[in-house]
Amino acid sequence: MKNIAIDSSSLITISDSCLIRILKHLSDSEGISFIIPQSVYYESVEKPLKIKKFELNAVRIRDAVEDGYLKVAKTTQTVRQKMLELNEIASSLCTAKGKRIKLIDLGEAETLAMMKENNAGLLVIDERTTRMLIEEPENVVHFLERRHKSRVDLDFGALKRFRELFGGIRIVRSVELIALAYETGAFEKELHKSKQSLEAALYSAKFGGCAVSFEEINDFMKKVGS
Amino acid sequence: MRGSHYYWMDPKLWKRLDAVTKAFAARKTPDLKQIGRDSIEEAAVENDPELALVSVVAYCLYKMASKNHFVKNRRWPRVVEIILGNLKKGRSAAEQGDEARFTRNLASIVGEIQFIDHELSNYAKDLFEKAKIKQASTAYAAGVSLSQAAALTGADRKELQKYIGITRIHDEQEPLYSIQERLAKMRELLNA
Numbered sequence: 001m002k003n004i005a006i007d008s009s010s011l012i013t014i015s016d017s018c019l020i021r022i023l024k025h026l027s028d029s030e031g032i033s034f035i036i037p038q039s040v041y042y043e044s045v046e047k048p049l050k051i052k053k054f055e056l057n058a059v060r061i062r063d064a065v066e067d068g069y070l071k072v073a074k075t076t077q078t079v080r081q082k083m084l085e086l087n088e089i090a091s092s093l094c095t096a097k098g099k100r101i102k103l104i105d106l107g108e109a110e111t112l113a114m115m116k117e118n119n120a121g122l123l124v125i126d127e128r129t130t131r132m133l134i135e136e137p138e139n140v141v142h143f144l145e146r147r148h149k150s151r152v153d154l155d156f157g158a159l160k161r162f163r164e165l166f167g168g169i170r171i172v173r174s175v176e177l178i179a180l181a182y183e184t185g186a187f188e189k190e191l192h193k194s195k196q197s198l199e200a201a202l203y204s205a206k207f208g209g210c211a212v213s214f215e216e217i218n219d220f221m222k223k224v225g226s
Numbered sequence: 227m228r229g230s231h232y233y234w235m236d237p238k239l240w241k242r243l244d245a246v247t248k249a250f251a252a253r254k255t256p257d258l259k260q261i262g263r264d265s266i267e268e269a270a271v272e273n274d275p276e277l278a279l280v281s282v283v284a285y286c287l288y289k290m291a292s293k294n295h296f297v298k299n300r301r302w303p304r305v306v307e308i309i310l311g312n313l314k315k316g317r318s319a320a321e322q323g324d325e326a327r328f329t330r331n332l333a334s335i336v337g338e339i340q341f342i343d344h345e346l347s348n349y350a351k352d353l354f355e356k357a358k359i360k361q362a363s364t365a366y367a368a369g370v371s372l373s374q375a376a377a378l379t380g381a382d383r384k385e386l387q388k389y390i391g392i393t394r395i396h397d398e399q400e401p402l403y404s405i406q407e408r409l410a411k412m413r414e415l416l417n418a
Binding site for chain 2: 016031032054097100103104106107121126127129132136139170172173176183206207210216
Protein backbone atom coordinates (compact mmCIF):
# COMPACT_ATOMS: atom_id res chain seq x y z
CA MET A 1 0.00 0.00 0.00
CA LYS A 2 1.14 3.54 -0.74
CA ASN A 3 0.20 6.15 1.78
CA ILE A 4 -1.21 9.44 0.55
CA ALA A 5 -2.08 12.20 3.02
CA ILE A 6 -5.15 14.34 2.46
CA ASP A 7 -5.53 17.84 3.84
CA SER A 8 -8.97 18.96 5.01
CA SER A 9 -9.24 21.38 2.05
CA SER A 10 -9.14 18.51 -0.48
CA LEU A 11 -11.28 16.21 1.62
CA ILE A 12 -13.98 18.90 1.72
CA THR A 13 -13.74 19.53 -2.04
CA ILE A 14 -14.00 15.85 -2.94
CA SER A 15 -16.74 15.09 -0.47
CA ASP A 16 -18.76 18.20 -1.38
CA SER A 17 -18.60 17.15 -5.03
CA CYS A 18 -20.11 13.77 -4.06
CA LEU A 19 -16.96 12.08 -5.34
CA ILE A 20 -15.58 10.70 -2.09
CA ARG A 21 -16.04 7.13 -3.30
CA ILE A 22 -13.44 7.65 -6.00
CA LEU A 23 -11.02 7.39 -3.07
CA LYS A 24 -12.34 3.89 -2.42
CA HIS A 25 -12.00 2.88 -6.07
CA LEU A 26 -8.49 4.35 -6.27
CA SER A 27 -7.61 2.61 -3.03
CA ASP A 28 -8.77 -0.73 -4.45
CA SER A 29 -7.25 -0.38 -7.93
CA GLU A 30 -4.03 1.49 -7.16
CA GLY A 31 -3.25 0.13 -3.71
CA ILE A 32 -3.47 3.53 -2.07
CA SER A 33 -4.12 4.15 1.58
CA PHE A 34 -5.54 7.63 2.12
CA ILE A 35 -4.75 9.11 5.52
CA ILE A 36 -5.86 12.18 7.46
CA PRO A 37 -4.69 13.46 10.84
CA GLN A 38 -7.00 13.48 13.85
CA SER A 39 -7.60 17.23 13.66
CA VAL A 40 -8.90 16.89 10.09
CA TYR A 41 -11.27 14.14 11.27
CA TYR A 42 -12.49 16.43 14.02
CA GLU A 43 -12.95 19.39 11.63
CA SER A 44 -14.56 17.33 8.86
CA VAL A 45 -16.67 14.88 10.87
CA GLU A 46 -17.05 15.40 14.59
CA LYS A 47 -17.68 19.16 14.51
CA PRO A 48 -19.95 19.36 11.41
CA LEU A 49 -22.01 16.34 12.51
CA LYS A 50 -23.67 18.73 14.94
CA ILE A 51 -24.45 21.33 12.22
CA LYS A 52 -27.44 20.47 10.01
CA LYS A 53 -26.02 22.40 7.06
CA PHE A 54 -22.83 20.31 7.01
CA GLU A 55 -24.11 17.04 8.44
CA LEU A 56 -24.43 15.12 5.17
CA ASN A 57 -20.84 15.77 4.19
CA ALA A 58 -19.67 14.76 7.64
CA VAL A 59 -21.62 11.50 7.34
CA ARG A 60 -20.00 10.77 3.96
CA ILE A 61 -16.51 11.22 5.40
CA ARG A 62 -17.35 9.20 8.51
CA ASP A 63 -18.61 6.38 6.26
CA ALA A 64 -15.33 6.50 4.32
CA VAL A 65 -13.42 6.04 7.56
CA GLU A 66 -15.74 3.24 8.71
CA ASP A 67 -15.36 1.51 5.34
CA GLY A 68 -11.59 1.67 5.75
CA TYR A 69 -10.51 3.51 2.61
CA LEU A 70 -9.80 6.66 4.60
CA LYS A 71 -7.64 6.21 7.66
CA VAL A 72 -7.21 8.51 10.61
CA ALA A 73 -3.57 8.75 11.71
CA LYS A 74 -2.93 9.14 15.41
CA THR A 75 -1.34 12.36 16.54
CA THR A 76 1.57 10.89 18.47
CA GLN A 77 3.95 12.83 20.67
CA THR A 78 6.48 12.83 17.80
CA VAL A 79 3.89 14.27 15.41
CA ARG A 80 2.89 16.88 17.97
CA GLN A 81 6.52 17.94 18.43
CA LYS A 82 7.10 18.11 14.70
CA MET A 83 3.89 20.08 14.24
CA LEU A 84 5.01 22.68 16.77
CA GLU A 85 8.48 22.82 15.22
CA LEU A 86 6.97 23.29 11.77
CA ASN A 87 4.64 25.95 13.06
CA GLU A 88 7.59 27.81 14.53
CA ILE A 89 9.69 27.48 11.36
CA ALA A 90 6.81 28.51 9.10
CA SER A 91 6.15 31.53 11.29
CA SER A 92 9.77 32.66 11.10
CA LEU A 93 10.25 32.21 7.35
CA CYS A 94 8.96 35.63 6.31
CA THR A 95 9.12 38.96 8.08
CA ALA A 96 7.74 42.34 7.05
CA LYS A 97 8.55 45.57 8.86
CA GLY A 98 10.32 43.52 11.51
CA LYS A 99 7.23 41.39 12.22
CA ARG A 100 6.92 37.68 11.52
CA ILE A 101 4.17 36.67 9.13
CA LYS A 102 2.21 33.67 10.40
CA LEU A 103 1.51 31.96 7.10
CA ILE A 104 -0.03 28.67 8.20
CA ASP A 105 -2.13 27.45 11.09
CA LEU A 106 -1.71 24.36 13.27
CA GLY A 107 -4.25 22.43 11.15
CA GLU A 108 -2.05 22.55 8.07
CA ALA A 109 1.06 21.97 10.18
CA GLU A 110 -0.39 18.76 11.63
CA THR A 111 -1.09 17.27 8.20
CA LEU A 112 2.51 17.90 7.15
CA ALA A 113 3.89 16.70 10.47
CA MET A 114 2.10 13.35 10.34
CA MET A 115 3.29 12.57 6.80
CA LYS A 116 6.82 11.37 7.67
CA GLU A 117 5.60 9.34 10.64
CA ASN A 118 3.15 7.57 8.33
CA ASN A 119 5.57 7.20 5.44
CA ALA A 120 3.45 9.31 3.09
CA GLY A 121 5.36 10.96 0.25
CA LEU A 122 2.39 12.55 -1.45
CA LEU A 123 0.04 15.19 -0.11
CA VAL A 124 -3.34 16.10 -1.59
CA ILE A 125 -3.99 19.72 -0.73
CA ASP A 126 -6.30 22.24 -2.42
CA GLU A 127 -5.22 25.17 -0.28
CA ARG A 128 -2.74 27.47 -2.03
CA THR A 129 -0.42 28.92 0.61
CA THR A 130 0.79 25.66 2.19
CA ARG A 131 1.37 24.25 -1.29
CA MET A 132 3.44 27.27 -2.29
CA LEU A 133 5.38 27.12 0.95
CA ILE A 134 6.46 23.54 0.19
CA GLU A 135 7.04 23.86 -3.54
CA GLU A 136 8.29 27.41 -4.00
CA PRO A 137 8.98 29.17 -0.71
CA GLU A 138 11.01 31.92 -2.40
CA ASN A 139 7.96 32.74 -4.49
CA VAL A 140 5.89 33.14 -1.34
CA VAL A 141 8.15 36.10 -0.55
CA HIS A 142 7.68 37.64 -4.01
CA PHE A 143 3.95 37.04 -3.77
CA LEU A 144 3.74 38.75 -0.37
CA GLU A 145 5.86 41.67 -1.59
CA ARG A 146 3.61 42.17 -4.61
CA ARG A 147 0.48 42.02 -2.51
CA HIS A 148 1.63 44.22 0.32
CA LYS A 149 3.81 46.56 -1.72
CA SER A 150 6.52 46.40 0.93
CA ARG A 151 9.74 44.50 1.46
CA VAL A 152 9.45 40.97 2.86
CA ASP A 153 12.56 39.21 4.18
CA LEU A 154 13.18 35.49 4.00
CA ASP A 155 15.03 33.75 6.83
CA PHE A 156 17.39 31.41 4.95
CA GLY A 157 18.20 29.39 8.09
CA ALA A 158 14.51 28.68 8.63
CA LEU A 159 14.12 27.89 4.93
CA LYS A 160 16.97 25.35 5.05
CA ARG A 161 15.40 23.63 8.07
CA PHE A 162 11.99 23.68 6.41
CA ARG A 163 13.44 22.06 3.28
CA GLU A 164 15.21 19.39 5.34
CA LEU A 165 11.91 18.48 6.95
CA PHE A 166 9.47 18.83 4.09
CA GLY A 167 11.46 19.33 0.90
CA GLY A 168 10.74 15.87 -0.51
CA ILE A 169 6.97 16.08 -0.30
CA ARG A 170 5.13 15.92 -3.61
CA ILE A 171 1.85 17.69 -3.96
CA VAL A 172 -1.30 17.13 -5.95
CA ARG A 173 -4.77 18.65 -5.66
CA SER A 174 -8.23 17.14 -5.80
CA VAL A 175 -8.33 17.91 -9.54
CA GLU A 176 -5.36 15.59 -10.14
CA LEU A 177 -7.01 12.86 -8.05
CA ILE A 178 -10.15 13.23 -10.18
CA ALA A 179 -8.00 13.09 -13.35
CA LEU A 180 -6.24 9.97 -12.07
CA ALA A 181 -9.61 8.39 -11.29
CA TYR A 182 -10.71 9.19 -14.85
CA GLU A 183 -7.60 7.52 -16.30
CA THR A 184 -7.77 4.40 -14.17
CA GLY A 185 -11.49 3.69 -14.46
CA ALA A 186 -12.29 4.63 -10.85
CA PHE A 187 -14.28 7.65 -12.05
CA GLU A 188 -16.73 5.66 -14.15
CA LYS A 189 -17.85 3.72 -11.09
CA GLU A 190 -19.40 6.98 -9.91
CA LEU A 191 -20.29 8.83 -13.16
CA HIS A 192 -20.50 7.83 -16.80
CA LYS A 193 -17.12 8.27 -18.42
CA SER A 194 -17.26 11.26 -20.75
CA LYS A 195 -15.26 14.42 -21.30
CA GLN A 196 -18.25 16.38 -20.11
CA SER A 197 -18.49 14.54 -16.80
CA LEU A 198 -14.74 14.91 -16.23
CA GLU A 199 -14.84 18.62 -16.98
CA ALA A 200 -17.88 19.06 -14.73
CA ALA A 201 -16.10 17.27 -11.88
CA LEU A 202 -12.98 19.41 -12.31
CA TYR A 203 -15.02 22.61 -12.26
CA SER A 204 -16.97 21.37 -9.26
CA ALA A 205 -13.62 20.99 -7.46
CA LYS A 206 -12.57 24.49 -8.52
CA PHE A 207 -15.81 26.06 -7.35
CA GLY A 208 -15.52 24.04 -4.15
CA GLY A 209 -12.29 25.90 -3.40
CA CYS A 210 -9.52 23.88 -5.07
CA ALA A 211 -6.65 26.23 -5.97
CA VAL A 212 -6.74 25.65 -9.71
CA SER A 213 -7.35 28.20 -12.46
CA PHE A 214 -9.81 28.16 -15.35
CA GLU A 215 -6.81 28.20 -17.67
CA GLU A 216 -5.29 25.08 -16.11
CA ILE A 217 -8.55 23.16 -16.47
CA ASN A 218 -9.05 24.36 -20.05
CA ASP A 219 -5.48 23.39 -20.99
CA PHE A 220 -5.92 19.97 -19.45
CA MET A 221 -9.28 19.34 -21.11
CA LYS A 222 -7.80 20.11 -24.54
CA LYS A 223 -5.47 17.15 -24.11
CA VAL A 224 -8.06 14.68 -22.88
CA GLY A 225 -9.17 12.21 -25.56
CA SER A 226 -12.89 11.95 -26.20
CA MET B 227 -5.97 38.78 22.50
CA ARG B 228 -2.36 39.75 22.74
CA GLY B 229 -2.43 41.48 26.11
CA SER B 230 0.96 43.07 25.46
CA HIS B 231 1.31 46.63 26.75
CA TYR B 232 3.48 47.56 23.76
CA TYR B 233 0.88 46.24 21.36
CA TRP B 234 -1.97 48.08 23.06
CA MET B 235 -0.02 51.30 22.91
CA ASP B 236 0.36 50.85 19.16
CA PRO B 237 -1.59 53.79 17.72
CA LYS B 238 -2.54 51.89 14.57
CA LEU B 239 -5.61 50.31 16.11
CA TRP B 240 -7.14 53.53 17.40
CA LYS B 241 -6.22 55.42 14.25
CA ARG B 242 -8.18 52.80 12.33
CA LEU B 243 -11.11 53.14 14.71
CA ASP B 244 -10.97 56.92 14.21
CA ALA B 245 -11.11 56.43 10.47
CA VAL B 246 -14.06 54.01 10.77
CA THR B 247 -15.88 56.46 13.05
CA LYS B 248 -15.39 59.40 10.67
CA ALA B 249 -16.39 57.42 7.59
CA PHE B 250 -19.47 55.93 9.26
CA ALA B 251 -20.59 59.29 10.69
CA ALA B 252 -20.30 60.87 7.23
CA ARG B 253 -21.80 57.75 5.56
CA LYS B 254 -18.76 57.50 3.27
CA THR B 255 -19.32 53.90 2.23
CA PRO B 256 -16.35 53.57 -0.18
CA ASP B 257 -14.07 54.73 2.66
CA LEU B 258 -15.51 52.12 5.03
CA LYS B 259 -14.94 49.42 2.44
CA GLN B 260 -11.36 50.55 1.86
CA ILE B 261 -10.60 50.76 5.61
CA GLY B 262 -11.93 47.21 5.95
CA ARG B 263 -9.68 46.02 3.16
CA ASP B 264 -6.55 47.81 4.38
CA SER B 265 -7.14 46.58 7.91
CA ILE B 266 -7.53 42.92 7.00
CA GLU B 267 -4.45 42.96 4.76
CA GLU B 268 -2.45 44.44 7.59
CA ALA B 269 -4.00 42.06 10.11
CA ALA B 270 -2.98 39.12 7.88
CA VAL B 271 0.66 40.19 7.81
CA GLU B 272 0.76 40.97 11.52
CA ASN B 273 -1.49 38.12 12.69
CA ASP B 274 -3.58 40.69 14.51
CA PRO B 275 -7.09 39.47 15.43
CA GLU B 276 -8.15 42.83 16.91
CA LEU B 277 -7.37 44.63 13.68
CA ALA B 278 -9.16 41.82 11.84
CA LEU B 279 -12.24 42.48 13.98
CA VAL B 280 -12.08 46.19 13.18
CA SER B 281 -11.94 45.18 9.52
CA VAL B 282 -15.02 42.94 9.84
CA VAL B 283 -16.91 45.73 11.64
CA ALA B 284 -15.90 48.27 8.95
CA TYR B 285 -17.17 45.91 6.26
CA CYS B 286 -20.50 45.38 8.07
CA LEU B 287 -20.96 49.14 8.46
CA TYR B 288 -20.16 49.63 4.78
CA LYS B 289 -22.80 47.07 3.81
CA MET B 290 -25.43 48.48 6.16
CA ALA B 291 -24.81 52.11 5.23
CA SER B 292 -25.05 51.17 1.52
CA LYS B 293 -28.53 49.71 1.80
CA ASN B 294 -31.63 51.84 1.72
CA HIS B 295 -33.72 49.41 3.75
CA PHE B 296 -31.28 50.00 6.60
CA VAL B 297 -30.70 53.74 6.34
CA LYS B 298 -34.34 54.61 5.64
CA ASN B 299 -35.59 52.64 8.61
CA ARG B 300 -36.86 54.72 11.52
CA ARG B 301 -34.48 52.92 13.90
CA TRP B 302 -31.40 53.80 11.85
CA PRO B 303 -30.49 57.12 13.57
CA ARG B 304 -30.51 55.36 16.94
CA VAL B 305 -28.38 52.50 15.55
CA VAL B 306 -25.86 55.01 14.21
CA GLU B 307 -25.78 56.76 17.56
CA ILE B 308 -25.13 53.53 19.49
CA ILE B 309 -22.46 52.35 17.07
CA LEU B 310 -20.68 55.70 16.94
CA GLY B 311 -20.74 55.89 20.73
CA ASN B 312 -19.15 52.47 21.04
CA LEU B 313 -16.59 53.22 18.31
CA LYS B 314 -15.48 56.29 20.23
CA LYS B 315 -15.35 54.39 23.53
CA GLY B 316 -13.45 51.54 21.85
CA ARG B 317 -10.97 54.01 20.44
CA SER B 318 -10.43 55.53 23.86
CA ALA B 319 -10.03 52.07 25.45
CA ALA B 320 -7.45 51.06 22.83
CA GLU B 321 -5.57 54.29 23.39
CA GLN B 322 -5.49 53.70 27.13
CA GLY B 323 -4.45 50.07 26.70
CA ASP B 324 -7.67 48.83 28.34
CA GLU B 325 -8.12 45.55 26.50
CA ALA B 326 -11.23 44.43 28.40
CA ARG B 327 -13.09 47.68 27.72
CA PHE B 328 -12.02 47.65 24.06
CA THR B 329 -13.36 44.10 23.70
CA ARG B 330 -16.66 45.05 25.38
CA ASN B 331 -17.16 48.06 23.12
CA LEU B 332 -16.45 46.10 19.98
CA ALA B 333 -18.79 43.33 21.19
CA SER B 334 -21.53 45.94 21.68
CA ILE B 335 -21.06 47.14 18.10
CA VAL B 336 -21.24 43.55 16.83
CA GLY B 337 -24.37 42.99 18.93
CA GLU B 338 -26.01 46.08 17.46
CA ILE B 339 -25.07 45.03 13.92
CA GLN B 340 -26.53 41.57 14.50
CA PHE B 341 -29.70 42.95 16.06
CA ILE B 342 -30.51 45.42 13.29
CA ASP B 343 -29.49 42.90 10.64
CA HIS B 344 -31.82 40.30 12.16
CA GLU B 345 -34.64 42.85 12.23
CA LEU B 346 -34.26 44.16 8.70
CA SER B 347 -32.44 41.68 6.52
CA ASN B 348 -34.02 39.10 4.23
CA TYR B 349 -31.09 36.70 4.37
CA ALA B 350 -30.79 33.64 6.55
CA LYS B 351 -27.07 34.03 7.02
CA ASP B 352 -26.28 37.08 9.07
CA LEU B 353 -24.24 40.00 7.86
CA PHE B 354 -21.58 39.61 10.53
CA GLU B 355 -20.92 35.96 9.57
CA LYS B 356 -20.76 36.92 5.89
CA ALA B 357 -18.38 39.77 6.70
CA LYS B 358 -16.05 37.37 8.57
CA ILE B 359 -15.92 35.16 5.48
CA LYS B 360 -15.47 38.06 3.06
CA GLN B 361 -12.62 39.60 5.05
CA ALA B 362 -10.98 36.19 5.64
CA SER B 363 -11.00 35.64 1.87
CA THR B 364 -9.08 38.92 1.49
CA ALA B 365 -6.57 37.69 4.09
CA TYR B 366 -6.20 34.46 2.09
CA ALA B 367 -5.73 36.43 -1.13
CA ALA B 368 -3.07 38.44 0.72
CA GLY B 369 -1.01 35.28 1.30
CA VAL B 370 -1.91 33.48 4.51
CA SER B 371 -3.29 29.94 4.48
CA LEU B 372 -6.96 29.02 4.53
CA SER B 373 -6.92 27.94 8.18
CA GLN B 374 -4.91 30.96 9.23
CA ALA B 375 -7.28 33.31 7.39
CA ALA B 376 -10.31 31.62 9.00
CA ALA B 377 -8.69 31.80 12.44
CA LEU B 378 -7.95 35.49 12.01
CA THR B 379 -11.57 36.57 11.60
CA GLY B 380 -13.28 33.58 13.21
CA ALA B 381 -14.86 32.55 9.88
CA ASP B 382 -16.03 28.98 9.33
CA ARG B 383 -13.22 27.28 7.42
CA LYS B 384 -15.51 25.29 5.17
CA GLU B 385 -17.69 28.28 4.29
CA LEU B 386 -14.52 30.25 3.60
CA GLN B 387 -13.18 27.59 1.24
CA LYS B 388 -16.47 27.54 -0.68
CA TYR B 389 -16.53 31.31 -0.89
CA ILE B 390 -12.95 31.42 -2.19
CA GLY B 391 -13.94 28.82 -4.79
CA ILE B 392 -16.36 31.25 -6.42
CA THR B 393 -13.89 34.15 -6.49
CA ARG B 394 -11.06 34.73 -8.98
CA ILE B 395 -8.37 34.39 -6.31
CA HIS B 396 -7.04 31.13 -7.72
CA ASP B 397 -6.93 32.54 -11.25
CA GLU B 398 -4.53 35.32 -10.37
CA GLN B 399 -1.36 33.25 -10.18
CA GLU B 400 0.82 31.44 -12.67
CA PRO B 401 0.77 27.75 -11.75
CA LEU B 402 4.12 26.11 -11.02
CA TYR B 403 3.01 22.79 -12.50
CA SER B 404 0.12 22.01 -14.83
CA ILE B 405 -2.49 19.36 -14.08
CA GLN B 406 -0.70 17.02 -16.53
CA GLU B 407 2.62 17.50 -14.78
CA ARG B 408 1.20 16.87 -11.32
CA LEU B 409 -0.66 13.84 -12.63
CA ALA B 410 2.58 12.48 -14.11
CA LYS B 411 4.37 12.97 -10.77
CA MET B 412 1.60 11.14 -8.98
CA ARG B 413 1.71 8.23 -11.46
CA GLU B 414 5.47 8.03 -11.08
CA LEU B 415 5.13 7.76 -7.31
CA LEU B 416 2.36 5.17 -7.53
CA ASN B 417 4.33 3.05 -9.97
CA ALA B 418 7.58 3.23 -8.00
